[in-house]
Amino acid sequence: MKQMQQKLRWMILKNKRMKIARVECDLSQEQLAEKIGVTRQTIGLIESGKYNPSINLCIDICKALNRTLDELFWPEE
């Protein structure tokens, strides 16, 4: 039960990290989407965990938010 909770917490945090990074860069979803070249709805779906971006899109997001892949998308131990 505890493991399941931790897994669920990690899943939520994984997507929150991107949102937190975006807010720290003072970017709206629309602004981030424009920077990367996707729709704002896609950014929203990635942040809410409903869409798994490809590695190329992950890299574009990291570049736009000045973060590494580990910081935004790698699971915490």
Added chain:
Amino acid sequence: MFGKKSERIHDERIEKESNKPAAMMFYVTTALLVICLGVKVVCQLPAQVYALEIACLVISLVYAIADKARNGILWMKEKDDALVTINNKILARAYMIDFWMLAFGELVFIVVLKEYFWWVGMYLFTLLVPALVITVLTLKKGWIGWGSKKQEKTGIKEFRKRVIIGSLFFGLFVGFPYLYSDGTFHPEGILWVLGLGAGWGVMFYFLMLGFIKASEKKADEIAQAAADEADATEVEVDDIEE
């Protein structure tokens, strides 16, 4: 969406999602083309009446098989997500080959095969059924949109230009008999060309803008629902931990 190529959004999520029904519609279109071909052959019509079906089937199938072979997925039974994505992309392109060949071929045949007009009209059915399915899905899933306010501004400008050009072509194509017939040029036919073009253009412009707006609204609803669900899940986890 309608902006300059360099400024257009290339959203992998929308491409992946919209390729799924397009790939399915390739199979539907192929089946409808085979049925059309069968009916025309059984009715012993001349070969030129079903030449378009044969051309569409051959070209799209050869393309699909060749591209699948090039990507090494022709004979693979088990496919992971990445291979399914590639497969759908190839079949979606094959469907677009069928679509455009039917759209232009039909116009050419209507002019060339006037005596078989009603038979050529079967193409409309083959074209419209899959296109309607994809249109409804596009609207329901919110796959079409401007993407951002900036894209909307540049997109609408480009869209207007394209509608004007398209309207002129439409007016010229449909109004040509009024412009030039019996070997003589009729200046009053220009009014027909402009009138028909303007009529179609205005209708298409507002219809398309309404369609895009409705689709974007749907896309926003889907994104918002996902965000609300994610927030609700976090609250549940917090409750469990307490």
